[in-house]
Amino acid sequence: MRFLICLLLLPVLVACTALPCGAAVERDILASTDAEAPEVAVYPVTRAFLPALADWPAPDGQDRKWIGHTRGSDAQIIRPGDRLDMVVWESGENALLTGADQRATRMEGLRVSAAGTIFVPYVGALKVSGRTPDSARGLVQRKLEESVPAVQVQLLMAEGRHNAVDLVAGVRTPGPVPMPDQNFTVLSALSAGGGVLPGLRNPQVRLMRGTSVYATSLERLYSQPKLDTRLRGGDKLIVEEDRRYFLALGAAGKEAQVPFNRDSISALDAVALMGGLQDSRADPGGILILRSYPEGIRGPSQPRVVFTLDLTTSDGLFSARQFLIRPQDLVLATESPMSNTGTILALFGSAIGLSRVID
Secondary structure, X not given: OHHXXXXXXXXXXXXXXXXXXXXXXXXXXXXXHHOOOOOEEEEEOOOOOHHHHHOOOOHHHOOOOOOOOOOOOOOOOOOOOOEEEEEEEEOOOOOOOOOOOXXXXXXXXXXXXXXXXXXXXXXXXXXXXXXXXXXXXXXXXXXXXXXXXXXXXXXXXXXOHHHEEEEEEOEOOOEEEEOOOOOOEHHHHHHHOOOEOOOOOXXXXXXXXXXEEEEEEHHHHHHOHHHOOEOOOOOEEEEEOOOOEEEEEEOEOOOEEEEOXXXXXXXXXXXXXXXXXXOOOEEEEEEEEEEEOOOOOOOOOOOEEEEEEOOOXXXXXXXXXXXXXXXXXXXXXEEOHHHHHHHHHHHHHHHHHHHHHHO
């Protein structure tokens, strides 16, 4: 009877060679690469391969550009849209601008036109844009002295749109921030806005200048002063959470979209962020990273690329630490072939146990 039961269960055990599993086996994923015209390029991540990979361009232009710090003038510069307040003092007997009992005349809220000029009585239109307030004051005084010999001028400037930056989002106090001088930087503007909102994961700073957009992380600005970009009037700053992520699938601790928690994430970081590998199922020698590149670029032989990692060797571990994950990469922890073998043995043991019970 025992022999008969084992004989009846034999087809079941043979079918177990195609048991369903929770993750793909490495050989199944890479099977198509053995074709005469493979559609996927496969590259083992090793110490010898990493220098070649460093010369490849980022997928879909994912490299973010930023502007380095440059030194500007410590003075204010008058721009169109600024407002000027002037006080004109006259000491002569034949005053033109003041009354009989007045010593000074106030001219407040003089808006600098789009052409960069203001109108001054007895002088006409004067071009003041591009000058410092002190230079503009001297120009007005010299022009007035042609008609009013004993005259002195005081001038104050209030910044307009072309001498301010906009804090759009991600700070405690969003809104326009006047630029006190030409050395006003990104960190200075964020400080003037009350600082970055707490709770933002790996905050990213976006600078909009005209039709160009620049991006970097707040952490880089903190750690590298040379990146604290000098702002221009009309710039817009947005601080937001890092929107980059990679996909984790297979025999890992969790299968999910995993957000970037820092600027650069290595393959080892990715394995840790996805909860590690399942001890009973995962194949540490078969970690696959699937990535798409634009067609026709230098580097990969095919737009679809699979990088293979072997975490059972020292070279594989060190190389995985240097291999950087790109946004929207798929990190797949393949299943060990031994997991199916274990299942088959367990079923066979159950069959033997059943036969003994029947006997």
